[in-house]
Amino acid sequence: MPYHEFECSKVIPERKQHAVVKGEGEDLTSCLPKGYLNTIPGSISERGCAYCGAKHVIGTPMKDVIHLSHGPVGCTYDTWQTKRYISDNENFQLKYTFATDVKEKHIVFGAEGLLKQNILEAFKAFPEIKRMTIYQTCATALIGDDIAAVCDEVMEELPGTDIFVCNSPGFAGPSQSGGHHKINIAWVNTKVGTVEPEITSDYVINYVGEYNIQGDQEVMQDYFKRMGIQVLSTFTGNGSYDELRGMHRAHLNVLECARSAEYICDELRVRYGIPRLDIDGFGFKALGDSLRKIGLFFGIEERAQAIIDEETVKWKPQLDWYMERLRGKKVCLWPGGSKLWHWANAIQEEMGVKVVSVYTKFGHQGDMEKGIARAGEGTLAIDDPNELENQEALRMLTPDVIFTGKRPGEVAKKMRVPYLNAHAYHNGPYKGFEGWVRFARDIYNAVYSPIYQLSGLDISKDEIATDKGFVTRRMLSDKNLPEAITSDPVMSEYTGKYDSVSELREKTYPVFERKSATAAAE
Amino acid sequence: MSAVATKKKSEKVPKMEPLYTSNPLADADPETQARVGQLENYIMKNCLWQFNSRGWDRRKQNAGIIGKTAQLLCGEEVENPTPLEKCYWVDSVLLAEAYREACPWITAMDKDAIKGLMTKLHQRMDWLMIDGSLNEELTVQHY
Numbered sequence: 001m002p003y004h005e006f007e008c009s010k011v012i013p014e015r016k017q018h019a020v021v022k023g024e025g026e027d028l029t030s031c032l033p034k035g036y037l038n039t040i041p042g043s044i045s046e047r048g049c050a051y052c053g054a055k056h057v058i059g060t061p062m063k064d065v066i067h068l069s070h071g072p073v074g075c076t077y078d079t080w081q082t083k084r085y086i087s088d089n090e091n092f093q094l095k096y097t098f099a100t101d102v103k104e105k106h107i108v109f110g111a112e113g114l115l116k117q118n119i120l121e122a123f124k125a126f127p128e129i130k131r132m133t134i135y136q137t138c139a140t141a142l143i144g145d146d147i148a149a150v151c152d153e154v155m156e157e158l159p160g161t162d163i164f165v166c167n168s169p170g171f172a173g174p175s176q177s178g179g180h181h182k183i184n185i186a187w188v189n190t191k192v193g194t195v196e197p198e199i200t201s202d203y204v205i206n207y208v209g210e211y212n213i214q215g216d217q218e219v220m221q222d223y224f225k226r227m228g229i230q231v232l233s234t235f236t237g238n239g240s241y242d243e244l245r246g247m248h249r250a251h252l253n254v255l256e257c258a259r260s261a262e263y264i265c266d267e268l269r270v271r272y273g274i275p276r277l278d279i280d281g282f283g284f285k286a287l288g289d290s291l292r293k294i295g296l297f298f299g300i301e302e303r304a305q306a307i308i309d310e311e312t313v314k315w316k317p318q319l320d321w322y323m324e325r326l327r328g329k330k331v332c333l334w335p336g337g338s339k340l341w342h343w344a345n346a347i348q349e350e351m352g353v354k355v356v357s358v359y360t361k362f363g364h365q366g367d368m369e370k371g372i373a374r375a376g377e378g379t380l381a382i383d384d385p386n387e388l389e390n391q392e393a394l395r396m397l398t399p400d401v402i403f404t405g406k407r408p409g410e411v412a413k414k415m416r417v418p419y420l421n422a423h424a425y426h427n428g429p430y431k432g433f434e435g436w437v438r439f440a441r442d443i444y445n446a447v448y449s450p451i452y453q454l455s456g457l458d459i460s461k462d463e464i465a466t467d468k469g470f471v472t473r474r475m476l477s478d479k480n481l482p483e484a485i486t487s488d489p490v491m492s493e494y495t496g497k498y499d500s501v502s503e504l505r506e507k508t509y510p511v512f513e514r515k516s517a518t519a520a521a522e
Numbered sequence: 523m524s525a526v527a528t529k530k531k532s533e534k535v536p537k538m539e540p541l542y543t544s545n546p547l548a549d550a551d552p553e554t555q556a557r558v559g560q561l562e563n564y565i566m567k568n569c570l571w572q573f574n575s576r577g578w579d580r581r582k583q584n585a586g587i588i589g590k591t592a593q594l595l596c597g598e599e600v601e602n603p604t605p606l607e608k609c610y611w612v613d614s615v616l617l618a619e620a621y622r623e624a625c626p627w628i629t630a631m632d633k634d635a636i637k638g639l640m641t642k643l644h645q646r647m648d649w650l651m652i653d654g655s656l657n658e659e660l661t662v663q664h665y
Binding site: 027028029030032034036185251252258262263266267269273274275276277278279280285286289292293294296297345364365366369370373374 | 545566567568570571573574575579604605606608609611612613615616649650651654655656657658659665
């Protein structure tokens with residue numbers, strides 16, 4: 001096994017099994033780190049907890065819901081939507097966060113009364129909202145509060161309301177991934193099948209593992225609507241609580257983030273016979289293949305192909321402009337879970353960069369399998385890294401840019417490595433054909449940011465030229481490019497708008513004549 | 523709105539028996555190894571279906587998709603009696619297309635040779651993704 005031992009982690013010998021370098025001829029039978037294990041004491045992990053995984057990642061992107069944490073206010077604050085999971089209802093779920101604000105006296109005397117009072121207050125404060133999710137935390141789980149019993153009482157007192165209880169306290173797993181699992185299974189066990197949805201198309205999907213980061217879901221939904229497909233529910237970005245109760249009536253589950261949401265797809269497949277189709281919304285080829293597969297499933301491939309042709313003509317020359325300027329740039333691809341495999345091959349093939357390292361905070365060995373398979377030889381793969389390991393890796397690999405979360409990202413910036421936010425994006429959405437160009441544009445802006453040239457100078461000792469003007473990105477990126485590239489009449493920088501999402505909400509779509517739903521599913 | 527749907531219970535998870543104890547391609551001739559390697563590389567770089575989280579599930583995915591891809595490459599008609607079969611088929615259609623484009627030598631092979639090569643690919647994928655895998659979660663009983 002080609003393990004990589006960090007100098008800084010020699011005092012934690014178990015860490016050696018959590019990093020590998022993919023060597024020549026290595027495959028998944030000889031090169032795979034350990035994963036999804038409890039963080040080793042002494043290693044300052046970047047992971048979140050199981051409560052965070054359930055609430056922050058999966059529960060709270062639901063848009064028409066009061067999301068209430070039963071626990072200390074800090075738990076709520078730290079899972080308030082900082083991840084830009086937007087919605088088309090004026091971002092109700094982003095504006096407000098709710099907590100029962102449990103204190104020491106409640107730990108001693110119980111907090112069920114406090115919970116009931118908070119639920120009633122919240123429904124009263126937002127009378128137009130009739131749905132609620134409640135999240136257990138470590139403190140209230142340890143004192144044994146029966147949330148479900150309190151909710152039953154409230155639903156009886158307030159007819160028309162519906163409450164989902166998520167029992168995923170912070171300690172319920174090695175990382176946030178434990179919470180993903182718990183909320184998936186809880187939703188399919190308690191809510192799926194409790195609403196009969198209206199079917200409006202012959203082609204009906206659940207769009208699963210998609211969280212509408214800066215509008216990703218709305219971009220993909222636009223393609224589906226252009227194909228005449230009904231998105232019955234989205235689990236969970238920009239998703240509606242009641243639509244998600246009707247997931248059992250879809251003909252196909254289209255799965256993006258298998259790490260966070262494969263569980264519900266697999267259960268829907270076993271319990272209701274709905275097939276699971278894994279797709280990639282990132283990258284021209286992967287997205288085109290994904291749309292074609294969905295089209296093939298329903299017998300409407302020509303509608304998918306029309307979208308691919310139209311979008312490719314429009315956006316490919318702009319993607320190529322960036323690829324010419326990003327060739328060979330070294331990338332550390334250090335996201336939370338799924339993007340290490342969603343992006344590893346696509347950014348190398350379509351943007352010309354070289355992935356020198358992949359890591360995952362909370363991924364399982366299955367995620368590392370995908371990431372290592374899609375990355376090239378020499379790639380350093382790290383599971384559940386700590387901050388010192390990250391710094392050592394950055395010094396060793398000297399990447400041109402790093403894609404990661406905001407905490408390790410800020411550390412990288414201090415080490416003069418440009419950082420892009422892999423979780424919440426910089427100027428997304430990044431899904432879709434246009435989105436992929438926006439991502440390339442953000443990478444270009446990061447790699448060639450003039451501030452990184454300036455930040456390397458120390459005014460206390462370095463000589464500062466006073467006869468030279470400010471160096472622009474273009475001056476840096478085009479310095480060694482042939483004229484055939486720099487003056488190419490077809491390729492161009494990104495020409496889209498600052499906001500590429502809002503206008504989708506006003507769009508009208510073609511109406512396709514319906515066959516019977518039964519025939520379509522056959 | 524009312525609670526109307528009847529939930530089905532989860533089926534019992536199939537027990538997973540290993541098929542291979544070593545790389546089934548280890549003794550193949552260099553040309554076969556190189557060709558299977560090319561086919562495998564395309565799957566690993568571009569597909570996701572082989573990565574389902576449990577070993578028994580991967581076994582079904584490999585059999586369903588590689589089997590239908592072989593049929594398509596041989597010009598045979600593919601039956602899709604259930605939505606699950608149809609789901610295998612859509613991945614097979616794209617895989618067969620990609621193979622014809624990226625591996626043009628496959629179009630010059632006769633049916634028996636294609637079937638033989640795809641059988642080798644199937645064996646290799648079962649080894650790589652299941653029986654030889656280092657992923658310790660493949661045998662977990664629940665999703």
